[in-house]
Amino acid sequence: MTDLLKTPASWPRPLLGRASADDPTDLDAAVKAGAFAGLKKAVRTLAPAAVVAEIRAAGLRGRGGAGFLTADKWQAAASTLAGRRYVVANGYGADPAARTDPVLLERDPYAVIEGVAIAAWAIGADSAIIAVRATEAGAIRRLEAALGAAEEAGFIGANMLDSGRELTIDVRPVQGAYMLGEETVLLKALEGKRGQPEQRPPYPSERGLFGRPTVVQNVQTLALAAWILREGSAAFGAIGSPAAPGTILVHVRGARRAGIAEVPLGTPLRAILELVGAGGRSGLAFKAVLIGGPSGGILPAALLDTPYSFADLRDAGAHIGSGSIVATAAEADVLELAELLTRFCASEACGKTIPCRIGTRRIEEIASRINAGTPRPTDADLLTDLSADIVASGLCDHERLATLPMASVMRYFRPELDAKLQPAAEQAAGRQRVAVVDGEPAH
Ligand SMILES: Cc1cc2nc3c(=O)[nH]c(=O)nc-3n(C[C@H](O)[C@H](O)[C@H](O)COP(=O)(O)O)c2cc1C
Ligand code: SF4
Known part of the structure; x- marks a missing residue:
């Protein structure tokens, strides 16, 4: 079990406000604490377009990493002509060291289910999937129990809140490598195929699961959408930065x-x-x-x-x-840390884009020889050039992000890098001296 840290009382908790419940799958208790109030408001009092407008007014951005505007995705999916649309909640949690998403699913499965239902209402989807890392057995168990109770109570299912609209939500355990968290890879996996990131556009909101408009949203984003519908966009806008x-x-x-x-x-x-x-x-x-x-x-x-x-x-x-x-520890060697991280990123690169596949390996090799005390005189320039080339040509964001650890070292820890590059600088100076003694031009 991952600990929840105590935060200052002045910090609002739209996501973890119900996290201390004895049994997070107890529907009556969750409803008393506000669960499904946002969905009721959406379904009973708002047209789908008004729901999107409320999310837009709140300024909600995706919590899955990139911070894309949620309302833009919902609007694109709703306005793309299609017989079916889907909602996919991304609860994979590609970084196993960060258990934020599974913990939310464990502590408040109803918040995510409600957010999924609101998104489905807004875009006109009758089917949704919540993808969870297969090893997160606790989150899966609670989600399944919560989905059963929510369906029995009529919040979702054949006739969502007596609206005449159907909504089926399935939990799908998924297991794979780091890239599985990337939305187009996840969609392929949910179709039962092996996945590599896809060229975008078209974005999943226009062509996603089985070629249909699909809103892929991190589970936190969806839980926040439920809170926004309940408490209002103005209340949400008052939290955090404008x-x-x-x-x-x-x-x-x-x-x-x-x-x-x-x-x-x-x-x-x-x-x-x-x-x-x-x-x-x-x-x-x-x-x-x-x-x-x-x-x-x-x-x-x-x-x-x-x-x-x-x-x-x-x-x-x-x-x-x-x-x-x-x-990190006070005595941490940041260059060694950056090498370790770059090695991970290079190993996880799917290989579809050549600059990413080759470039991340080259950066790793350079980091490795610098750390091993055998740098080359051109290594600093090579790192700069490689990073610039790689970030300019990726099919997915992994390529750009994979350069960040070594780029950080170059930007913030230059004295340490220069100290490790010293053998190469001395070697180059020695070569120059020899060249001058020999009477040859020094390049
Ligand atoms: C390598 C890689 C891994 C990713 N892993 C996750 C993940 O585990 N969970 C997640 O929600 N988004 C992940 N994303 C981002 C998704 O592609 C996508 O942007 C996100 O699920 C959209 O939801 P949001 O708009 O609510 O953030 C990852 C992206 C990349 C490039
Ligand atoms: S940028 Fe890297 S991880 Fe992304 S598709 Fe290309 S090779 Fe794969």
Whole structure:
């Protein structure tokens, strides 16, 4: 069981507000605490387009990493002509070290089910899938129990809230590698096929599962949509930062403590790390923070005032990614950490795009020889060139993100990198001296 971290009382909890329930599958208790109020409002009082408008007014952005505007996807799916449409809730959790999504499914399965039903109502879908990592047995068990109870109570099923509309929601355990979390790969897996990322456009909202318009949404995004319908877009907009309102789940690790917390977007990194006893005045010292999972950015402790938001992290060279935040030890070797992460990213690259397949391996090789004390004089330039080439040509975001660990080292830990590049610099200088002595031009 992953611990839920205690957060300041002033931090709102749209996602984990019901997380302390003794039995999260107890439907009566969940309904008393607000579950399905948003769905009732949507189905009984709002036209589908008005639901999309409410989500747009809230400024909801996807919590699966990229921060795409949720209302844009719903509108595209609703307005694409099709006989059938689907909703797919992405609860795969590609980064197994960040258990934010399975924990939400375990602690409040009704929030996700309600969000799925609202999305289905908004786009006109009669069928939905909640994809969960197959090893997350607890989340799957509770989701199945909650779905059964919600159907029996008429919230979903043959006649959703007596609306005359049908909605079937299935739980689908899925298991695979890191790339399975990417939406087009996940859709292929749900079709029973082996998947690699697909060229977009067309986006899944126009052509997704079985070629039909499909809204693929992270489970947190859907749970937040349920909260927005219940409490209103203005209440949501008042939480977090104006550019990206609301909260998000993070899995934060310090030297002594780790756990999951719901944080308002825009919260300074320092305040998040203080939850695990790192970063504050009395906190344990650390050198850097790895943000976003294995393809994340490594920020120096000097950047602890950076707000945890999509735009601020992107500008700093990191990303929200899996919601993982790890404080490294004070004596950590960031270059070795970056090599490890790059090796993981290179191994997980599916290989469909050549610059990603070859480029991530080259970056790994360069990191490896620098760490082994055998750098080449051109390595720093090569790293810069490779990163620029790779990010410009990916079929999916993995290519760009895989360059982040080494890019962080070049941007923030240059003295350490230069120290490790020193043997190559000396070698080059030695070659120059020999060339001058020999009377040849030195290049
Ligand atoms: C390599 C890779 C792995 C991903 N893994 C996940 C994942 O585990 N869960 C998730 O929701 N999104 C993941 N995504 C993002 C999805 O492709 C997609 O953008 C997201 O599910 C859309 O939902 P959202 O708009 O609610 O964020 C991943 C993307 C990439 C490139
Ligand atoms: S960018 Fe990388 S991971 Fe994405 S499709 Fe291309 S090779 Fe595969």
